[in-house]
Amino acid sequence: MQADAIDRVIKKTIEVMEDSKYQIFEICESVRAERDALNQELQLTIEETTDMIDQVDKLEMQYRRTRIRLTEVSRDFHRFREEDIRVAYEEATQLQLQLTLNREKENQLRQRRNELQKRIKNVDRQVERAETLVSQMNVVLEYLSGDLDQITRILESAKNRQLLGLKIILAQEDERKRIAREIHDGLAQTMANLVLRTEIAERMLAKQEYIMVKDELVDLKGQMRSGLEEVRKIIFNLRPMTLDDLGLVPTLRKFTQDFEEKTKIRTQFEINGRETRMQSGMEVAVYRLIQEAFSNILKHAEASFIELDISFKEQDVIIVVRDNGKGFDVEQMETISAKGTHFGIMGMKERLKLLEGELYIESAKDAGTKLTINIPLNPRYREE
Secondary structure (H helix, E strand, C coil), rough: CCCHHHHHHHHHHHHHHHHHHHHHHHHHHHHHHHHHHHHHHHHHHHHHHHHHHHHHHHHHHHHHHHHHHHHHHCCCCCCCHHHHHHHHHHHHHHHHHHHHHHHHHHHHHHHHHHHHHHHHHHHHHHHHHHHHHHHHHHHHHHCCCHHHHHHHHHHCCCHHHHHHHHHHHHHHHHHHHHHHHHHHHHHHHHHHHHHHHHHHHHHEEEEEHHHHHHHHHHHHHHHHHHHHHHHHHHHHCCHHHHHCCHHHHHHHHHHHEEEEEHHHCCEEEEECCCCCCCHHHHHHHHHHHHHHHHHHHHHCCCCCCCEEEEEECCEEEEEEEEEECCCHHHHHHHHHHCCCHHHHHHHHHHHHHHHHEEEEECCCCCCCCEEEEEEEEECCCCCC
């Protein structure tokens, strides 16, 4: 294929993708506007529901007092006239009718609130899908909009490194979205609930319902602890602080424990030799390698047990990861990885190139998998 023909194809592709990108962006903005309107309506509905609950509580108290009054005048014919009985009866009937209507309104408001919350979640998913499409198209457009000679070389060589670079960029975007979802669905919801519960506690204090306030505060304390734990998990996933403070081994020990608790896959962690502290960037790279290996096992191996062994030698460190999963054909996997369609193994190999390390894979169907990673302790690597 001639360079000018490639240029025409790429320019036409860029025009179509630019047009499609703006159309998706307009759809995304429309959905965001709908989400904002739904959030406003939800806030109003929540306020109306709260007011209606207060009205129902007041009517129930009035209705109870009216029923007591009706019982008193109905029993004592000597003190009360027939007119008093009739007035008490009508007042009780009127309050009962009003209470029934308000309860029905309360139920309708609750249903409307739940419906709005479901619609907002659906709209959020639509926005997320649209943003993902725009992000992916931006990445492709950046590649297509570059120098034609470079694009021609990419098309002619089709090397895995370029494909991996694209995958890494998309993975970074996915990771940002995952963190945003964790904060939105976890911490943000917890904080919103805490605000609502404190308002309820304030109303209880106004009514001098101190026992209920105490129970509410106990519950609030539990939710705050839960929110704090969620923040610590997010921070650890972004960058384990123990990696800098304590080193690689304590960080991996916590990682395996958390992995076992989360996935219910039994793990075993063994250390051989005397731990040697490595350069900060190198420790991060080793940690990410092991994290990737565990992630691959979770996604593909269907294993129930994982063993992690780390041996510190004088000149290098040897990492062995074994699982009892379903295994695979190593030659077939090497072929698939060479074509750039299996980014897990390829990503680990690219990381090891920076560390001047080597990866050995032993596996067979229904016989589990063993990964052996050999990394020199003083490589001429570069930090990215």
